[in-house]
Amino acid sequence: MCSCLASADPEVYRAVQGEVDRQRFTLEMIASENFCSPAVLAALGTPLTNKYAEGYPGRRYYGGCESVDIAEYLAIERAKKLFGADHANVQPHSGSQANLAAYLALVEPGTKIMGMKLPHGGHLTHGSPVNFSGQLFQVVSYELNPETERLELDDFTASVKENRPDLVILGASAYPRAIDFARFTDVAHEAGAKVVADIAHTAGLVATGLHPTPIGSCDIVTSTTHKTLRGPRGGLILCGEEYKKEVDKKVFPFAQGGPLMHVIAAKAVAFGEALQPQFKVYQQRVIDNAQILAQRLTDRELRLVTGGTDTHLMLLNLVPNGLTGKDAQQALERAGITTNKNTVPNDPQSPMVTSGIRIGTPALSTRGMGANEMELIGDWIADVIESKLDEEVIRATRVKVRDLCDAFPQYADWSIA
Ligand SMILES: Cc1ncc(COP(=O)(O)O)c(C=O)c1O
Structure with missing residues (x-):
């Protein structure tokens, strides 16, 4: 029996490799996602x-x-x-x-x-x-x-x-x-x-x-x-x-x-x-990163639901920017920043469109990113939103995102058996 996925089933292998590369070369900011350890994998x-x-x-x-x-x-x-x-x-x-x-x-x-x-x-x-x-x-x-x-x-x-x-x-x-x-x-x-x-x-x-x-x-x-x-x-x-x-x-x-x-x-x-002491250090970084990112977005005059966060996530209300969550999610994805559209309180849009995006820091904190990276990313998100999702801005952001991902390798040693 062949134990190698690449030769046993090249189609599934390509799909798996594609997803691993996505995790490596984009910024994962979906609040409900994270990178589990090699031992868990x-x-x-x-x-x-x-x-x-x-x-x-x-x-x-x-x-x-x-x-x-x-x-x-x-x-x-x-x-x-x-x-x-x-x-x-x-x-x-x-x-x-x-x-x-x-x-x-x-x-x-x-x-x-x-x-x-x-x-x-x-x-x-x-x-x-x-x-x-x-x-x-x-x-x-x-x-x-x-x-x-x-x-x-x-x-x-x-x-x-x-x-x-x-x-x-x-x-x-x-x-x-x-x-x-x-x-x-x-x-x-x-x-x-x-x-x-x-x-x-x-x-x-x-x-x-x-x-x-x-x-x-x-x-x-x-x-x-x-x-x-x-x-x-x-x-x-x-x-x-x-x-x-x-x-x-x-x-x-x-x-x-x-x-x-x-x-x-x-x-x-x-x-x-x-249960290890480092896990608490990690969780504190998740919260610190969320607060730094929230502050940066606020400094750039974006509106956060409740004005900030106590946790690992924040909700950006795009009503003042005249944008929908759906469009912003797609534009940020083209820029290499993965988030998800989300309803905000009293959302004028339907749940499939929404007026917000949800942004979280657990995955990037696992990746080792900290205050400097959160400030950069806050600026990049704000650039894309402020530009009203301009494709030039999105393209320029994608280049910067890729460089940042290269500086914080994720699953670098991991390969499919
Ligand atoms: C608060 C809450 N409860 C339950 C779930 C459901 O978890 P699962 O997707 O594993 O069914 C989620 C998932 O997003 C959640 O956010």
Whole structure:
């Protein structure tokens, strides 16, 4: 059997190589993306992908699970230690599946769930009509304050009291400010609601104490493992003793079949990395870089939602510039800067067009970039926007982006086996 992808399947090989080159030679600023380590990549590309291991370590439905049990135990113990949780389920294939399992561990289908309004920063799984969350539950939403563009406790309290949800979901996909989970959870609990905190975006910041933790206040915490946490693509659920049985049952057999053991091994590697002191240094750099970039964009008279950021991401509101998020995303991509279009509060455009772009620093911080690079990149983004997406400016920026990428090699030693 040929073990070399290039000769075994040249078409797939070319697609893989194309994506690796894109990651190497452009600036990855999608807030939900990162570069996992070579050790995480190595664990992903192992024969553990072959193993069926339905069930949980020590109680599987298949034989031959001794070694994958070790990998899953390691992932569980490291996740518990990293977040200070009593229980971890590391099997969810994705953040969405983690949310499905978590909601149904707490409430029945048909009950009322309440998440952040989607155009204000919530995620599809927080109640979108096209997602399971909007189809299995009655959905109500809480909103950002129209003046501050922030999630304010008073507004939230009024909304919870008025809507009386059975389950509140805290956390977001496109909200640049810290959320004090404990205070919001107290309000929800007082109104009789259960609480899921979805820390998919901020997990790395939470794990290192650079963002308030929901552990100890919220009933169940869900996350992805591939954003600020810098692991393989996947999901994670954390909870206390009270809900552990129900969470495990709702992941398997309710929502999923066999776990992806190669991904679970890679999660174990990533959690091990996140337990090292350097990971906190990295997360601090993610925040510092976001603040420097936000300041530069603001100095260049661009408008950021809430005026800045406490986290790894910011939202650029392009309404004052007369541009759409869609056009700006495409122009920046031509300049070698990858972002994504995003709705801004009270967006006049449709979700496919939008008036904003979301910009994040996790990937570039992994790449080793710091204050100087953030200032340069802030200027380049501002140049493209200010020029009203002029192709000359875009071309000149692309050249500078390529030089910067060459100065910060990414996956330089990595090659396809
Ligand atoms: C807040 C939040 N929750 C859940 C998810 C879903 O994660 P996945 O794409 O792994 O299903 C995302 C993904 O962007 C997210 O931002």
